[in-house]
Amino acid sequence: MGIVYARVMEMTKYEFEKGSEIAKSLDTNGDKIITDKEFLMKERMIFLENEDKKQDQQRYLVWFSALSVTIFIVVLMTPIIPVERISHLSGIAEIWVISNMGVIGSFIGFTQIAKRKNMEK
Numbered sequence: 001m002g003i004v005y006a007r008v009m010e011m012t013k014y015e016f017e018k019g020s021e022i023a024k025s026l027d028t029n030g031d032k033i034i035t036d037k038e039f040l041m042k043e044r045m046i047f048l049e050n051e052d053k054k055q056d057q058q059r060y061l062v063w064f065s066a067l068s069v070t071i072f073i074v075v076l077m078t079p080i081i082p083v084e085r086i087s088h089l090s091g092i093a094e095i096w097v098i099s100n101m102g103v104i105g106s107f108i109g110f111t112q113i114a115k116r117k118n119m120e121k
């Protein structure tokens with residue numbers, strides 16, 4: 001029985017190479033044993049970091065949309081653009097403003113949905 005147990009232990013024992021930085025970062029409590037819990041915690045941390053980066057990207061995109069639409073409208077109102085040109089630009093302007101408002105609106109909507117989902121948990 002003891003021999004069988006020792007064999008099983010031998011088969012399930014894994015080792016990291018010496019000086020492995022990944023193993024070091026996984027072993028959060030420094031006992032030289034990487035448990036499933038530590039592994040899953042690391043996975044969760046990476047997931048949260050990526051999620052945070054993704055949300056930052058979305059915020060930058062929305063800010064860009066809001067600012068570019070505002071600047072676009074302000075520039076159209078100034079005498080830099082002659083009145084004759086405004087009629088030519090109106091087609092592009094409509095699509096530009098509406099699509100950017102769509103980006104901003106959907107960001108606000110999806111953020112609210114995500115907030116509600118988090119509150120339900």
Ligand SMILES: [Ca+2]
Binds near residue numbers: 027028031032038
């Ligand atoms: Ca550990």
